[in-house]
Amino acid sequence: MGKKTEFLYLNEEEIIEAGALDYEKCIEVEEEVFRLLSVGDYVMGGDKQNSHGIMMKFPKESPFPNMPTDAPDRRFMAMPAYVGGRFNVVGEKWYGSNILNPSRGLPRSILMVMLNDADTCEPLALMSANLISSVRTGCVPGVAARHLAAPDAKVCSCIGAGPVSRACFEGIFFGAKSIKELVVCDLYLDKAEDFAKEMSAKYGIKARGTTDIEEACRAGDIISVAASPVKPIMLRDEWMKKGSLLIFSGRGGVDGDYFLNNKIIWDNAKMHEVYFDEHLLLPENERFINGIGVQVYKLMYDGKIPPITESTSLGDVIRQTAEGRTSADERICFIASGMPVWDVAWGYDLYNSAKEKGLGTTLKLWDSPQLA
Numbered sequence: 001m002g003k004k005t006e007f008l009y010l011n012e013e014e015i016i017e018a019g020a021l022d023y024e025k026c027i028e029v030e031e032e033v034f035r036l037l038s039v040g041d042y043v044m045g046g047d048k049q050n051s052h053g054i055m056m057k058f059p060k061e062s063p064f065p066n067m068p069t070d071a072p073d074r075r076f077m078a079m080p081a082y083v084g085g086r087f088n089v090v091g092e093k094w095y096g097s098n099i100l101n102p103s104r105g106l107p108r109s110i111l112m113v114m115l116n117d118a119d120t121c122e123p124l125a126l127m128s129a130n131l132i133s134s135v136r137t138g139c140v141p142g143v144a145a146r147h148l149a150a151p152d153a154k155v156c157s158c159i160g161a162g163p164v165s166r167a168c169f170e171g172i173f174f175g176a177k178s179i180k181e182l183v184v185c186d187l188y189l190d191k192a193e194d195f196a197k198e199m200s201a202k203y204g205i206k207a208r209g210t211t212d213i214e215e216a217c218r219a220g221d222i223i224s225v226a227a228s229p230v231k232p233i234m235l236r237d238e239w240m241k242k243g244s245l246l247i248f249s250g251r252g253g254v255d256g257d258y259f260l261n262n263k264i265i266w267d268n269a270k271m272h273e274v275y276f277d278e279h280l281l282l283p284e285n286e287r288f289i290n291g292i293g294v295q296v297y298k299l300m301y302d303g304k305i306p307p308i309t310e311s312t313s314l315g316d317v318i319r320q321t322a323e324g325r326t327s328a329d330e331r332i333c334f335i336a337s338g339m340p341v342w343d344v345a346w347g348y349d350l351y352n353s354a355k356e357k358g359l360g361t362t363l364k365l366w367d368s369p370q371l372a
Helices: 012-018 023-039 130-148 163-176 189-203 213-219 269-280 294-301 314-318 340-357
Strands: 005-010 042-044 054-056 075-083 089-097 109-117 123-128 155-159 181-185 206-210 222-225 233-235 245-248 252-254 263-266 332-335 361-366
Touching (some): 012 340, 023 042, 023 130, 042 340, 109 130, 123 130, 123 340, 130 163, 130 245, 130 332, 163 189, 189 206, 263 314
Parallel strands (some): 155 181, 181 206, 263 332
Antiparallel strands (some): 042 075, 089 109, 109 123
16 A cells, blocks of 8 residues: 555635734744755755746747737746755745736736655645745845844835835834834835835834935935836945945846945855856846846956855854944845745745644545556
């Protein structure tokens, strides 16, 4: 007789009940993951075990009437990862994105996470992952704020008023612990003001909206960039005050000598080594254009700053094997590009919470597998 295999299915309501919106808990989980990244107790896809994932994009034109064609934010992506330590689990974040979805009453991206036993390969859980991804996206900047922000950071400026920017603010709010004021900047003032009012009511802080990006940056002790990639953000060096922490969770850059004269901390420099190498495979006129951190890659390629192999990752700062903030006046930039390790670890904790609470639907794969 073979082994019976079952797994747990968790819908969005059950994920919420399991604790998916608990930012403080998620920050603790993701800090654990940063430590695992630092010591190398993880695996992602690709030959170098550090690939963000594999993306499937549709062609610009197709002779097949049913085949979708390329458009902004139109893609599918598979993102596998093994997370070690107490997690010791394999998982995959799988999602599709279509910019037309909101007009259909759907999120732009629809995400699922699958967890598997790292040894037997059996499925453990399949779960709704939009909120898993959103909260962990916010909590990565939250961990950065905890370890890199000036101790008296009081004003957080968010560039962008979408759901990702909201998640980043909530992560930063719980990570920094000292935030008393929020400034939200967006192309659309009503969206910025709605975001500000929501967070003011939720957390009892002073908050306002603006369309003036310079004003927002100059005000911020922590500046979080998480705006739509449709219109990339370009900030100015002179807007960043002494002691500021600039966090890129979305595309953007800074003019002048900002990256030449200030400290850069990466979410995981090993993954960015892979990104950098992938850019070198592109035609010269297509390199260092798309993606988070590409302005820094170009400076490295031109030899103006040390190579990515000599860069610092946040996990090393947390483990105190590398230098983080050294003074109250130091300006620091943290660059986060997203990794499936975050989703797998947070999903694993929610899976265990769901089991403890008796949540979810148990599905059977087989009573006894038909062995070839």
